[in-house]
Amino acid sequence: SQELEQSPQSLIVQEGKNLTINCTSSKTLYGLYWYxxxxxxxxxxLMMLQKGGEEKSHEKIxxxxxxxxxxxxxxxxASQPSHAxxxxxxxxxxxxxxxxxxxxxxxxxxxxxxxx
Amino acid sequence: GAGVSQSPSNxxxxxxxxxxxxxxxxxxHTALYWYRQSLGQGLEFLxxxxxxxxxxxxxxxxxxxxxxxxxxxxxxxxxxxTQQEDSAVYLCASSLGVYNQPQHFGDGTRLSIx
Numbered sequence: 001s002q003e004l005e006q007s008p009q010s011l012i013v014q015e016g017k018n019l020t021i022n023c024t025s026s027k028t029l030y031g032l033y034w035y036x037x038x039x040x041x042x043x044x045x046l047m048m049l050q051k052g053g054e055e056k057s058h059e060k061i062x063x064x065x066x067x068x069x070x071x072x073x074x075x076x077x078a079s080q081p082s083h084a085x086x087x088x089x090x091x092x093x094x095x096x097x098x099x100x101x102x103x104x105x106x107x108x109x110x111x112x113x114x115x116x
Numbered sequence: 117g118a119g120v121s122q123s124p125s126n127x128x129x130x131x132x133x134x135x136x137x138x139x140x141x142x143x144x145h146t147a148l149y150w151y152r153q154s155l156g157q158g159l160e161f162l163x164x165x166x167x168x169x170x171x172x173x174x175x176x177x178x179x180x181x182x183x184x185x186x187x188x189x190x191x192x193x194x195x196x197x198t199q200q201e202d203s204a205v206y207l208c209a210s211s212l213g214v215y216n217q218p219q220h221f222g223d224g225t226r227l228s229i230x
Binding site for chain 1: 151213216218222223224
């Protein structure tokens with residue numbers, strides 16, 4: 001199985017500050033997903049990274065997958081209260097040999113609080 | 117609707133009762149997944165469907181859990197003789213059924229066993 005460790009577990013920042021959340025894998029990452037979850041709601045898909053060195057951005061959120069494909073980071077620029085929530089990284093592994101489907105192994109999440 | 121729909125959103129029941137959770141995936145998504153999210157346990161994969169078939173049931177926590185999918189669309193997760201440790205949020209996701217396509221999640225069913 002795949003183990004993902006996220007750090008920090010929680011983060012409290014003032015509005016306008018930049019922040020970074022890290023996700024480290026015990027195995028090579030072939031598909032790394034970032035999701036955001038608010039209390040009582042499901043997971044909102046943010047970004048998917050596949051290739052070593054890949055970087056993607058959406059609005060003020062940037063995610064990177066390192067060259068060795070065992071670590072990813074999520075960076076938020078000029079944080080806003082709307083960024084608050086739990087950020088989860090998920091690693092995809094084929095469900096079984098020959099399958100076209102993958103299951104996701106998730107980290108424990110990073111709880112982000114942004115205060116005005 | 118456009119997203120994954122789960123019902124009920126909340127369920128409170130007595131220990132020993134059976135419960136049925138429903139998931140309606142995004143139209144056109146052939147793959148459907150069930151996860152469980154518990155305090156202190158994180159997100160745990162339970163079972164997946166490709167079409168109506170669930171080839172691997174080994175992720176289900178016990179034989180009290182079962183799942184089915186009919187017509188390649190709606191899925192139900194049934195828990196028989198519920199126990200307090202079954203209390204959790206049960207999340208359903210669907211995808212296009214091809215590797216490296218994102219899974220899209222519903223808002224979950226919050227199950228509380230008294």
